[in-house]
Amino acid sequence: MSQPLEGSEVHRPGLHSRMWERVGSRTRKLKLRTRFILAFVLTTLVLSGLLTVAVFALTRQNLLDGRENDALATVGFNASSVSRRLRPETGSEALQNLVNTLATPEGSRPVLRVGDDWFQQSFEFESGNINERLRRTVESGRPAQMRYRVRDKPFLVVGIPIPGLNASYYEATPLDEIEDTLGSLGIILAGASGAVTLVSAGVGFWASRRLLRPLVDIGEAAQSIARGNLSTRLEAGTAQELVALTDSFNTMVGALQNRIARDERFASEVSHELRSPLMTLSASVEVMNTRRAELPERARTALDLLTEDVNRFEHLVEDLLEISRFDVGTAELDPDLFTLLEFVQNAVSISSPTDIPIICDPTTARVRVRADKRRLVQVIDNLVSNAQKYAGGATSVVLMRRGREIEIIVEDAGPGVAAEEREHIFDRFSRGRQGGERGASTGVGLGLALVAEHVRLHKGRVWCENRPDGRSGARFVVRLPIVVP
Missing domain, CATH: 3.30.450.20 (PAS domain)
Structure with a gap:
């Protein structure tokens, strides 16, 4: 060679x-x-x-x-x-x-x-x-x-x-x-x-x-x-070659804005219209439950299923109304000043039927924040309920301070969340890979979407990650700015 x-x-x-x-x-x-x-x-x-x-x-x-x-x-x-x-x-x-x-x-x-x-x-x-x-x-x-x-x-x-x-x-x-x-x-x-x-x-x-x-x-x-600023428009300028492009862009944005506004009004109006018959239905179910002992076995089973679905439907309508407020821009904060540790302890005790350990160092225990209590309670309730539905319950709630921010962490020992689903689970009506396994007691995929909206309104952010100790399970982190007077 x-x-x-x-x-x-x-x-x-x-x-x-x-x-x-x-x-x-x-x-x-x-x-x-x-x-x-x-x-x-x-x-x-x-x-x-x-x-x-x-x-x-x-x-x-x-x-x-x-x-x-x-x-x-x-x-x-x-x-x-x-x-x-x-x-x-x-x-x-x-x-x-x-x-x-x-x-x-x-x-x-x-x-x-x-x-x-x-x-x-x-x-x-x-x-x-x-x-x-x-x-x-x-x-x-x-x-x-x-x-x-x-x-x-x-x-x-x-x-x-x-x-x-x-x-x-x-x-x-x-x-x-x-x-x-x-x-x-x-x-x-x-x-x-x-x-x-x-x-x-x-x-x-x-x-x-x-x-x-x-x-x-x-x-x-x-x-x-x-x-999200759909009022944005382009100015025509002096270049005649760009007039057609500018007009087309503005027309497209206008049509998109009108379409989104119609959809938002439709969802809001439908949710409001559903409240009246839903209240009637809930009252009727409550009356039937007072006479439950007089009903035969098959009727009691049907009444239990009806009661569970009505309660689920009631939560769905409330969640849709809450989301419609975010869509139309009427959602506002009603902030209060409070000690975060005491607040989280009360919120967790209300949200979970079992005791969940709350981990907090002495420095973080004294942190006072200014936030909307109602929305923050709903954030904690949805995260704890989410862990109860899909992971057998939360194993701990951790409070951790990071500079001028505070983290509320909910951990569980369930199967965890796949990496490709961690962003999408905060989308509306997203139920992940367990969506097909849900029973009548599971939600419709609005809980985490509402968590993301509430946290965003507080100028914070939320995400899902693996547990740092290497064990099986998911870790939902809510990071909020510490705003004190």
């Missing part, structure tokens, strides 16, 4: 695709406004970068071409002058004087080779600084030019052979001035590109706010409606 060579890159299928998937997922997590600004800035950065590179390259080429043309003209003139004045019998002193008198308008450094002798005007550029490849090309009889650095200084070196005399003429033109000019130009262009990018970021931020403001308004309106 062949092995990859050391240092070679091994291609792994799917590696690049996974990398781009991760990049794409991170990009999707960014906010729309951030992505808009990034796209704006990146586009400007790319365009300004391309423009900077193009301007720099063109300027550099023009400056170098201009200096090269001037240098070639000077070198050609000086080479012609040397060729005319050079004779085989010319001595070394005359040759040096000839080199010293050559014109150097660009500050160039002439170097003359005659046979094996070299003559230069300046020691800044000497014969030893001539590139070997350039020298071989010129000595072969062809003119040549080359750009390179000597002692960290850029030069354009041009060499021209002088035929018939075994001589060649070189001239080195310094390019440091052009290099300094290009360096300054590069700094200016980079600064201008950065400034343009920053300006584009500001413009992109302003444009994103202006363009995405309607979407932000729609999102805020949707959140407000989700929180």
Whole structure:
């Protein structure tokens, strides 16, 4: 089996695709406004970068071409002058004087080779600084030019052979001035590109706010409606393109508000209408119970079932009336100031036929709260009754203080509540997985819904969790703020 060579890159299928998937997922997590600004800035950065590179390259080429043309003209003139004045019998002193008198308008450094002798005007550029490849090309009889650095200084070196005399003429033109000019130009262009990018970021931020403001308004309106504020509406604004969307949104919210209002009025009116016949029915059942001893066995059984269902129906109507008050927004708190431990003890004794231990540390025992007693009694009664129906009764009620909040915890030793049902059991008419096992004595799924509504009215929250000791059972936690004078 062949092995990859050391240092070679091994291609792994799917590696690049996974990398781009991760990049794409991170990009999707960014906010729309951030992505808009990034796209704006990146586009400007790319365009300004391309423009900077193009301007720099063109300027550099023009400056170098201009200096090269001037240098070639000077070198050609000086080479012609040397060729005319050079004779085989010319001595070394005359040759040096000839080199010293050559014109150097660009500050160039002439170097003359005659046979094996070299003559230069300046020691800044000497014969030893001539590139070997350039020298071989010129000595072969062809003119040549080359750009390179000597002692960290850029030069354009041009060499021209002088035929018939075994001589060649070189001239080195310094390019440091052009290099300094290009360096300054590069700094200016980079600064201008950065400034343009920053300006584009500001413009992109302003444009994103202006363009995405309607979407932000729609999102805020949707959140407000989700929180129950059905009076929220969108303003049409000046954008004609959004008029249809705004009108449709407002129409939809209006229709939803009317539908919910009709449903709430219907539930409230039905509950009120049921109270009168229910009271008559309850009175009739009570009268029948007073003559219970005179009834035959089968009639007594039927009367017991009727009494139980009437009582259940009575609780259902009361719960529906209570919920309708929350729906129509008429539910209000009637707060009192009291010691929580004493209150919970009384509420638990009323709600449970058996003694339930109440666990409370000395610090929490002195906590006084301001709350609606009637609603808090109903919260405790529903939680204790719920434990009695589905878990064989509550095992303990715990009071625990957490900073500026107080927790009322009802624990049981039943089968517990499945994790996927812990949120839904506080929905109306939700009875969980035991709904099909209920008998006539069980409720209809409004108890925990009322608990959630009462706690929410107190600006608290309620949830269900497992017992912290690892035992079987459920743990219902009511957390309320401690509001004291």
